[in-house]
Amino acid sequence: MSTTTLQTPGGAFCVRLDGPADAPVLVLSNSLGTTLEMWDAQAARFAQTHRVLRYDTRGHGGSVVSPGPYTFDQLGGDVLALLDALGIERASFCGISMGGFTGLWLGVHAPGRLNHLVVANSAAKIGTAEGWTSRAALVRDTGAAGMAELAASSPGRWFTAAFAAAQPAVVQRAQGWIAGIAPEGYAACCEALAQADLRSAIGGITVPTLLIAGSADPVTTVADAQAMQAAIAGAQLAEVPASHLSNLEAPEAFDAALARFVAPV
Template sequence: MPLLNLGERSLYWRTDGDPSKTPLLLLNSLGTDHSMWNVLMPELLKDFHVLRMDKRGHGGSSNVTEQCSIAELGRDVLAVLDAAKWPRTHLCGVSIGGMTGMWLGLNAPERLDHLVLSNTSAKVVTEVFADRIKLIKDKGLQAIVDQALGRFFTQGFVTEASPAYHSIREVFLQCDPGGYIACCTAIRDMDQRQDIAGIKLPTMVIIGDQDQSTVPAMGEQIVSQIAGASVERMPLAHIPMIEDPKSYVQILRKFLLGT
């Protein structure tokens, strides 16, 4: 298991596929680990060499503090890229992964080719995450898991309760609460609304029309701020690639490879 040792903590990362293919870094959402992308991997590996990682307190990555910033998460990504010896890559980030992607697009554009910002926002309602942090400290992740998954997916997918749904639920509950809280503080304190106008990379924003966590207006605001940004809409919720991996991969192929 590739673990990047950063002193008191470590980051889990892995690569899959043919190193001669196009590099693609995937950054997952809050409360999920790198396995979130598993359902897409058979198709993605036909065209891409894929790098995945777990952020602080998620999956195989450890955590030592209940505070961090989007900038710190971005620097974690750069450390993993260095460990993997990847000088440049396409990036697709969903939710907090997209927030981190925006920071990287501004602060390390030389490491990126194309930027996909999926189901994300440059600013959230601060009180929502302040309340969530308090609830987790009082009652643990169990207190929010069903509400969170109700936002991740459409109602039909939640009702169906497929194996994929239960896998996501189990990973959520296995997160380190302190690491989850740390990532919540990064989201709570972030405001990239004005800064993202400085992103010059080819950028695509994916919007879920039923996304309750980062509502369509948040994605539309990103599109309006980044010159030349394109947009793709899906009739799904906050983590659309789980419900419709085929369409999601097609969207990525079209933007990243022009196919």
């Protein structure tokens, strides 16, 4: 496992590569308010079959915190820039929540770079522009204190109450990720989500697509996944027993669905 800083035309990105250099590439893209560490368990498993590329999304973790607002043209373009910098022509892509929306953008705008598209706990439009814009303003106004407040409230959005009670260490680790995010980076990603709506575009996606939904996810619901499945020809849907961060709450079910879908031929 090696973490490195990769320079791209859009800035420097914290990336981690695991697995054989000659294996098919699987890109893992984090959710809003987390880092590439959210994928530790998946990276360990999939490094047996894939070259696993993880990265901190712009504004998060060790990656560039450029001034906002961001757009998904920018966030999706960052993935393409990382692939270019590493000389990777095609990859399978799995993103969760915000990372899942980045995947949808890639499916619409750069299908030739994808072997498989896995969109977990996401939607073609997430939340409301007003909600995201007000959250961005709050974080910009309150800085680190605002991030700490978001960290305190995040378990209710991210995990079921039963999981949070049973696995406090996992919850605390996730709260640590969001508390450490740069306020400007978080706010700028909120602004990208405020403007993001691919509902009229995803019908054009031709990449083999798997949608993963958490049965107890209050943020991006099973119904959101079903709507995407109806729009994307041939899309598969896997429902797992989890809330919003399903790869952390239900790793066995999540990994099994992902493994079946991206298995090398």
